[in-house]
Amino acid sequence: xxxxxxxxCEVQKLDTRIxxxxxxxxFGPQKIEAMAKEVxxxxxxxxxxKAVIEELEKERRKKEQELEAEKSQVKKAxxxxxxxxTNKEYQAMLKEIDAARASNDKTEEEVLVLLERTxxxxxxxxxxxxxxxxREKEVLDExxxxxxxxxxxxxxxxxxxxxxxxxxxxxNSDLRARYNILIEKRGGLAVVNVRNGTCMGCFMNIPPQxxxxxxxxxxxxxxPSCNRIFFYQEEE
Ligand SMILES: [Zn+2]
Numbered sequence: 001x002x003x004x005x006x007x008x009c010e011v012q013k014l015d016t017r018i019x020x021x022x023x024x025x026x027f028g029p030q031k032i033e034a035m036a037k038e039v040x041x042x043x044x045x046x047x048x049x050k051a052v053i054e055e056l057e058k059e060r061r062k063k064e065q066e067l068e069a070e071k072s073q074v075k076k077a078x079x080x081x082x083x084x085x086t087n088k089e090y091q092a093m094l095k096e097i098d099a100a101r102a103s104n105d106k107t108e109e110e111v112l113v114l115l116e117r118t119x120x121x122x123x124x125x126x127x128x129x130x131x132x133x134x135r136e137k138e139v140l141d142e143x144x145x146x147x148x149x150x151x152x153x154x155x156x157x158x159x160x161x162x163x164x165x166x167x168x169x170x171x172n173s174d175l176r177a178r179y180n181i182l183i184e185k186r187g188g189l190a191v192v193n194v195r196n197g198t199c200m201g202c203f204m205n206i207p208p209q210x211x212x213x214x215x216x217x218x219x220x221x222x223x224p225s226c227n228r229i230f231f232y233q234e235e236e
Contacts, residue, residue, distance in 0.1 A: 001217040001231070004171050008179060008220070009231050012191040014164045018157055019188040025153045028146045035139045042132050046125060053121050060114040067107045074100045175220065182228060191229045202226035 001009075077097045084090045168176050182190035192201040197211045204225040206214070214221050214230045221230045 002219060004175060005217055005220055005229075005231055007167050007171050008175075008191045008229060011164055011167050011179065012189075014160050014167070015183055015188060015190070018160045018164070021153050021157050021160070025150055025157075028150045028153075032143050032146055035142060039132070039136055039139055042128075042135070046128055046132060049121065049125050049128070053118055053125065056114055056118045056121070060111055060118065063107055063111050063114065067104060067111060070100060070104050070107060074104065179229070186226060186228060189228065191231055192223070193233050194230050199223045199226060199228065199230070201228040206230075 074097055077093060077100065081090070081093055081097075084093055168179070171179075179190050186201065189201055192199060194200065194206060194211060194214050197208065198205050201223060202225050204223070206224065210221065210224075213219070215232045217232050222228060223230060
């Protein structure tokens, strides 16, 4: 094979590896970002749940105070019962006490319901908080691993780029420029095989006479439709 063509084939291999590595690298930061969002979303949700619990506790304390006040009302009324002179007054007082007791029962029931609900939510929150702590640790570890991988990939790419530049410096500047433009404009594929007379870049058939010339691997022939540089290899 013509030396320049051989170099271009080598550079193409390096460029393909660079592109693969960069594609792989791009997933890292995306994954890190998604995990960070997941954790912060969970944190926000738990903060909202905590606020709900605090609200319920406030409500319960208020009701407990009400209950205390109502109970002392009943006690006062019961104490007064002995001082009542007439039966009519006595009956009225009893009725008042009954009503106050009924109201106490109702408030007591409400306090209980609030207590149960709060306990339930607290238990859930405790479990969720434990899960979150665990997940935070996992995310931290995973983030570190991904960052390490990114660093490794960066080092690999740096080496590949150095090698690519070294190889490219060995060919004439016009061809080098042409190659670089093709890499940029043709999705990272500048040098392609021609299999059975078909360009493996754009899959157009090339004229038979051109195919014969390409098969010799003696000069840089470009595809009439996509401008990629041809080489020939029977089996890939
Ligand atoms: Zn083509």
